[in-house]
Amino acid sequence: MSLVTRLGRYGPAASWVEAARARAHRPALAVRLPFVVNGQAVGSVESVVMERIASQGLLVPPYSLGLDGAIWHLRSEAQDSTAAMNALAAALREIGACGPWRNEQLAVSNESGERIGTTERGTVRVLGIASTAVHLIGVNSQGDMWVQQRSLVKPNNPGMWDTLMGGMVSAADTMQLALERETWEEAGLRIADLIDVTHGGHVDFSHPSEEGGDIGFMRERIDWFSACIPDGLEPCNQDGEVERFELIGKDELLARLARGEFTPEASLVLAAYFGW
Secondary structure (H helix, E strand, C coil): CCHHHHHCCCCCCCHHHHHHHHHHECCCCCCCEEEEECCEEEEEECHHHHHHHHHCCCCCCCEEEEEECCEEEEEECCCCHHHHHHHHHHHHHHCCCCCCCCCCEEEEECCCCCEEEEEEHHHCCCCCCEEEEEEEEEECCCCCEEEEEECCCCCCCCCCEECCEEEECCCCCCHHHHHHHHHHHHHCCCHHHCEEEEEEEEEEEEEEECHHHHCEEEEEEEEEEEEECCCCCCCCCCCCCEEEEEEECHHHHHHHHHCCCECHHHHHHHHHHCCC
């Protein structure tokens, strides 16, 4: 029996779907200039933060940061983009202009999608660098859905409702590895124990981010998966990032979505899952 059959028909899309789509794609709050690393365009920045780093001399050889026309250039004498971006990350952290520091490297790609290096996760939104995440939607055999309430102390969207699992794809991950690791860390479930694990598609986001003191811009692709959680198997958080899990029916799920209790990312993922 497919997941769609188990879930039943949810009816036409509601107004929360349009709201989720509107939130997913919004222009920057201030002018952003292109950000280029060793000749490769990778993101965008607000000049004010780059000017602070440059004027205070926080980057020293073999790295340099400068404005050329209307483009901010980060350069490394050895063309080592990873080292250059992590030197910039340290400077951003020093002036308090980055997101939460995770000691986790995310891939940095050029406009053609080719990886040119990696950087600290806490800087990607400040620098407008595209990132990739995974989400997992889990239902039981009766069509009820497992959802999580995010920890009340998470830096982003604390206490809001989310899919069963949502996490970043690190520079060291494949999509499958990220799915397996995040499902265990957030929900204490092994992918091998789940039924009908299916890649459903992806959703894209491009909108202002509060990271770095409201100077960030989020560009993210979320690949979402769905699975049936066998009866008798319950999620149990392992990493402290989840307040609690609940198994809820479709009416309660839609009511929470309509009230705006789910994160913007989860709302759009669920809309895609329902085919809206």
